[in-house]
Each structure stands twice: as C-alpha cells, then as structure tokens.
Amino acid sequence: LAPRTFTFDAAFDPSSTQDDVFGLVSPLVARFVDGFNATVLAYGQTGSGKTWTMGTGLDNSSLQLPKHQIGIVPRAIELLFDLLNSKEGDAFEFAVYVSFLELYNEELVDLLNPMPHSHSRPNTAGSSRPATAANHLPNIREDANGNIIWSNVREEPVSNPQELLSCLQRGSLCRSTGSTDMNAASSRSHAIFSIILKQREKVSSSDATPPPSVEDPSSSTNQAPPTSSKPLPQTYRTTLSKFHFVDLAGSERLKRTNAEGDRKKEGISINQGLLALGNCISALGDESRSLGPSSRSLHVPYRDSKLTRMLQDSLGGNSTTLMIACVSPSETSVGETVSTLQYANRARNIKNKVAVVQE
Numbered sequence: 001l002a003p004r005t006f007t008f009d010a011a012f013d014p015s016s017t018q019d020d021v022f023g024l025v026s027p028l029v030a031r032f033v034d035g036f037n038a039t040v041l042a043y044g045q046t047g048s049g050k051t052w053t054m055g056t057g058l059d060n061s062s063l064q065l066p067k068h069q070i071g072i073v074p075r076a077i078e079l080l081f082d083l084l085n086s087k088e089g090d091a092f093e094f095a096v097y098v099s100f101l102e103l104y105n106e107e108l109v110d111l112l113n114p115m116p117h118s119h120s121r122p123n124t125a126g127s128s129r130p131a132t133a134a135n136h137l138p139n140i141r142e143d144a145n146g147n148i149i150w151s152n153v154r155e156e157p158v159s160n161p162q163e164l165l166s167c168l169q170r171g172s173l174c175r176s177t178g179s180t181d182m183n184a185a186s187s188r189s190h191a192i193f194s195i196i197l198k199q200r201e202k203v204s205s206s207d208a209t210p211p212p213s214v215e216d217p218s219s220s221t222n223q224a225p226p227t228s229s230k231p232l233p234q235t236y237r238t239t240l241s242k243f244h245f246v247d248l249a250g251s252e253r254l255k256r257t258n259a260e261g262d263r264k265k266e267g268i269s270i271n272q273g274l275l276a277l278g279n280c281i282s283a284l285g286d287e288s289r290s291l292g293p294s295s296r297s298l299h300v301p302y303r304d305s306k307l308t309r310m311l312q313d314s315l316g317g318n319s320t321t322l323m324i325a326c327v328s329p330s331e332t333s334v335g336e337t338v339s340t341l342q343y344a345n346r347a348r349n350i351k352n353k354v355a356v357v358q359e
Contacts, residue, residue, distance in 0.1 A: 001338065004338060008344065010024055017068060018068060018075070022075045025322065026075075026076075026079060028040065028243070033199075036356060037242050037357060038241075038242075038244070038322075039245075039319045040246065041248070042324045042326060043277075043340065044248075044325055044326030044327055045251050045337075045340060046251070048250065049326045050247055050250065050324075054073055054247045055075070056168065056245065072245065077161050077165060077168075078161050080243075081161050084197075090202075094197065094198065095197075096158050096159070096164070097155040097195075097196040098156050098194065098195055098196070099112065099153050100171035100194070101138060101191070101310070102174075102175055102191050103191075103306055104266075105269045106272075108138040110153055111171030113154035136152050140309045140310060148309065148310070148317075150310070175189060190246070191247045192310060193244075193245040193247070194242055194245070195242070197240070197241050198240050199241075200237075237358065239359070240357050244314060244319075246314070249274075273306075276305035276307060277305070277308055277311070280311075280316075283301065284300055285347055285348070285349035315352075316350055317353065319354065321352060323344055325340050325341060326340070327341065
C-alpha cells in the first residue's frame with residue numbers, strides 16, 4: 001500500500017498508558033457534571049484492544065488489575081463521584097443511575113435485567129443463559145421533538161463508585177463472547193454502558209433568568225435602576241445528562257476469523273451494524289454539509305440499524321463525543337487498520353449541537 005497520512009486530535013503508541021488515554025476523557029466527565037451529554041466510542045477490528053481500553057471487560061480476574069492498567073470506564077466512575085462529592089452541600093443534590101445494554105444480532109438485551117425467554121444466547125463459557133423476555137425487550141423510539149428514547153430499560157440507582165462498578169461487572173459477565181481465530185474471547189455484541197445524572201441546584205433568580213439590558217429604551221435617562229436590600233428569591237435548576245460508554249464489537253473479515261455457524265452469523269450481523277455506522281459517519285462527516293446555506297442536505301441513514309438509532313444523539317446530536325480508533329500493529333491487519341483510520345478521519349468532521357439538558 002502507498003503511504004497514507006491521517007490527521008487526528010491525538011495518537012497513542014504502544015508505550016502509552018491507560019492514564020495517557022484517560023487524559024482525553026476526563027474533560028468529558030467534567031462537562032457531564034456541568035449538565036452536558038457525553039459519549040466515548042471505541043471502534044476498531046477484532047482484537048485491537050477496544051474492551052481493554054474501555055475497561056468494560058470486567059471479570060473476577062480483571063478486578064485485581066493494578067491501578068495503571070484500569071480502563072476508561074472505572075476511571076471515569078471514580079472521577080465522577082469525586083467531582084459530585086466536591087459540589088455536595090445544602091444548595092446541591094444529585095442522583096446517579098446506570099443502564100447497560102447489549103445489541104446482539106440486532107436484538108437489544110438489558111444486561112442489568114435479564115429475564116427468562118424461549119431462546120438463549122451463548123455466554124463467555126459457551127453455556128446458555130436467559131435472554132430478556134419478549135414483552136419486556138428494550139426498544140428505541142423517537143419523540144415529537146426528535147429525541148431518542150430508550151424504553152423498557154432498567155436504570156438502576158447507585159450511590160457510590162463501588163455500586164456502579166458492581167453493575168458494570170454484573171453486565172459485563174453477561175455479554176455475548178466467543179472464540180475466533182482473531183480473538184479467544186471476542187465480543188460478539190455491541191455494548192452501551194450509560195450513566196444518567198440528575199442534578200438539582202439552588203440558584204438565585206438572577207442566575208435563572210437573563211439580566212435586564214443595561215440601557216432601558218423606555219427610560220429617558222441613563223440613571224442606574226434603584227437597588228433593593230432584600231435578598232434575591234431562590235429557585236432551582238434541574239439538569240439531566242447522560243454519559244454513554246460504547247464498546248463496539250470488532251469489525252472482522254470472515255475468512256480471517258474462520259467463523260462458522262453461530263459465529264459466522266454473529267460476524268455478519270456485527271459487520272452490518274458497523275457498515276450502517278460507517279454510512280452515518282460518512283454522511284455526517286461530508287464536508288459539503290458545512291459549506292453554508294447553499295450546501296446540499298444529505299440524508300443520514302440512522303434507521304438502517306438499531307446501533308445507529310441508539311447512537312443518533314451521539315452522532316450529530318446533543319452530545320460531546322470522543323471516538324477512540326483502536327488499530328493493530330500487525331502487518332497482516334494493515335487493510336483493517338487503514339479502514340479504521342478512514343472512518344475516524346471522517347468522524348473528525350462531524351459537528352454536534354451541544355447544550356445543557358435542563359428539565
């Protein structure tokens with residue numbers, strides 16, 4: 001292949017640490033506490049280190065990892081509660097909830113609320129486990145204002161980092177994984193671990209409403225308005241923000257993974273979802289969308305997959321989004337590496353519309 005050059009906001013070589021990578025994520029945690037939505041998305045081929053980087057592959061052994069090897073999600077959880085506890089007082093209160101969804105073969109499964117069903121899916125050990133009951137399956141819909149709503153999804157209240165990590169571990173152990181020639185414990189599903197933060201803060205009325213104009217056009221003088229010694233009335237501002245941590249199943253070439261049977265079916269489903277994601281990224285990252293009023297309006301095919309429907313707010317919507325492209329140093333993976341870098345390069349052109357989410 002001819003030499004290719006790509007431009008990104010940051011790049012990490014094999015000597016980089018988990019702490020180095022989290023340096024890009026910590027500002028998003030701070031914005032999350034400020035009331036903004038946020039998303040961290042890990043994308044790349046099978047075996048390139050997405051689950052390791054995100055820290056969503058928790059099992060009994062990974063809980064004993066040295067601190068410097070801990071991934072993004074456990075670090076973000078610890079920082080989140082540090083920031084919230086530093087704000088806590090009479091004028092501030094908060095509530096934290098967590099959800100954990102898996103998209104397996106285009107079926108949404110609530111990893112925190114599995115229920116008996118007539119069919120089952122393989123887990124890490126290859127044994128069967130119950131899926132979510134059909135009449136309680138999570139689903140995705142759009143409200144009248146264009147907001148994406150997840151229904152039938154358990155949002156579990158948590159009050160400290162340990163409870164949040166327990167939910168992460170519980171859901172991670174239920175994820176669909178399987179062995180391929182590329183990865184002995186390959187994730188066979190996309191997973192979205194979400195933290196929901198509701199905050200209620202007491203503010204003065206001057207903070208809740210815009211201040212009056214300096215010059216009042218109805219007044220014939222420029223005298224300052226009279227002041228009052230009475231304290232300003234108090235009101236409350238309530239924000240509801242969400243932080244999505246997305247661990248995508250790896251893109252894979254079926255010839256290289258030697259997948260057969262269920263593994264082959266899973267691989268086809270994974271690639272279809274990632275293709276839909278790539279099409280959305282290409283449409284949103286098309287530079288002609290930002291050339292001004294004369295630019296053409298491009299259709300973004302969010303509805304082509306449940307994956308892109310779930311990520312609609314994160315891609316071109318109201319969210320501060322960070323995409324982490326994971327690549328393999330192996331020469332045999334150069335084709336997949338170039339494809340991943342092309343996706344990430346286009347994603348840099350996506351412009352989201354970010355605002356504080358107030359109730």
